[in-house]
Amino acid sequence: MRLRLAIQKSGRLNEDSMRLLKECGIDINNGVNKLKAEATNFPIELFFLRDDDIPQYVENGVADIGFVGENEVYEKAKSVDVVYALGFGKCRLSFAIRKGDTFTGPEFLTGKKIATSYPVLVQQYLNKHNIKAEIHEISGSVEIAPGIGLADVVCDLVSSGSTLFMNGLKEAEVILNSQAVLIKHKKFSPEAQAILDRLLFRIESVKKAKKNKYVLLNAPNEHLDKIISLLPGMRSPTVVALATPGWSSVHSVIAESDFWEIIEQLKAAGAEGILVVPIEKMIL
Ligand code: PRT
Numbered sequence: 001m002r003l004r005l006a007i008q009k010s011g012r013l014n015e016d017s018m019r020l021l022k023e024c025g026i027d028i029n030n031g032v033n034k035l036k037a038e039a040t041n042f043p044i045e046l047f048f049l050r051d052d053d054i055p056q057y058v059e060n061g062v063a064d065i066g067f068v069g070e071n072e073v074y075e076k077a078k079s080v081d082v083v084y085a086l087g088f089g090k091c092r093l094s095f096a097i098r099k100g101d102t103f104t105g106p107e108f109l110t111g112k113k114i115a116t117s118y119p120v121l122v123q124q125y126l127n128k129h130n131i132k133a134e135i136h137e138i139s140g141s142v143e144i145a146p147g148i149g150l151a152d153v154v155c156d157l158v159s160s161g162s163t164l165f166m167n168g169l170k171e172a173e174v175i176l177n178s179q180a181v182l183i184k185h186k187k188f189s190p191e192a193q194a195i196l197d198r199l200l201f202r203i204e205s206v207k208k209a210k211k212n213k214y215v216l217l218n219a220p221n222e223h224l225d226k227i228i229s230l231l232p233g234m235r236s237p238t239v240v241a242l243a244t245p246g247w248s249s250v251h252s253v254i255a256e257s258d259f260w261e262i263i264e265q266l267k268a269a270g271a272e273g274i275l276v277v278p279i280e281k282m283i284l
């Protein structure tokens with residue numbers, strides 16, 4: 001059998017979705033503008049769809065799994081399982097108001113006209129805060145609504161914030177932080193689950209590798225203990241004697257997030273010739 005994976009046909013998530021599959025060593029046999037494609041070396045089949053439609057296709061089982069923005073999953077409120085955060089397509093769904101206005105809290109929205117492509121999530125927010133407002137659903141270019149007098153407030157996806165800025169708006173309140181996630185049909189055969197587990201194992205390895213760097217450095221033996229204590233590595237660092245007496249080469253893995261701080265401490269502890277290398281896959 002083949003696992004059927006729905007990804008966005010074109011748009012912001014398409015490239016990252018295809019790249020992730022490639023990094024997982026999955027080769028896709030893709031003719032231009034096809035609706036479907038098969039992997040040549042993994043039991044998976046791809047459906048290229050509009051992102052809005054992916055939760056529906058996964059719910060009704062036309063696709064087994066999908067890569068799609070959380071914003072679409074929660075707005076469409078389909079019955080699917082969110083299995084894994086993929087780490088790309090990060091954005092937030094936010095209320096934005098005119099630059100000159102002051103957001104005083106949820107009550108600012110009372111009686112306002114709100115333009116959005118996310119009526120379900122906006123209504124949920126309003127209900128939660130017991131606010132009555134008027135929602136105008138529009139499917140694109142939400143940010144122009146205040147400028148043409150269609151709305152007082154917008155609720156739209158934001159990443160850099162430049163679209164809001166260019167339209168004289170400012171972000172007032174985040175209602176959802178979103179990223180691309182892997183979603184799954186509710187019912188899964190053991191065979192389908194086994195393929196998904198293999199895929200998840202690969203995705204996890206790629207993601208871990210991106211978060212870590214491989215470090216090689218030279219250390220004077222008298223400072224080895226200190227240097228090793230700064231480098232926990234996967235189990236413990238590798239230490240090899242250098243041809244120069246009194247020196248060793250130390251190899252380890254460090255997290256991207258601690259990177260600069262650890263490098264500074266390593267230098268202070270006498271490390272020299274520090275090389276930092278990206279890791280392609282990381283399997284623990
Ligand atoms: O054709 P299809 O329906 O598949 O695509 P689409 O046009 O509906 O979606 P697309 O490709 O624009 O976005 C797909 C997914 O990418 C979204 O559902 C989000 O999960 C994610 N994503 C991440 C974003 C953004 N960042 C984003 N910035 N989706 C849209 N935007 C838009 C936003 O709507 C606004 O118009 O970008 C503009 C704001 O960006 P900044 O950088 O100016 O703040």
Ligand code: ZN
Nearest residue numbers: 050051052053
């Ligand atoms: Zn869409």
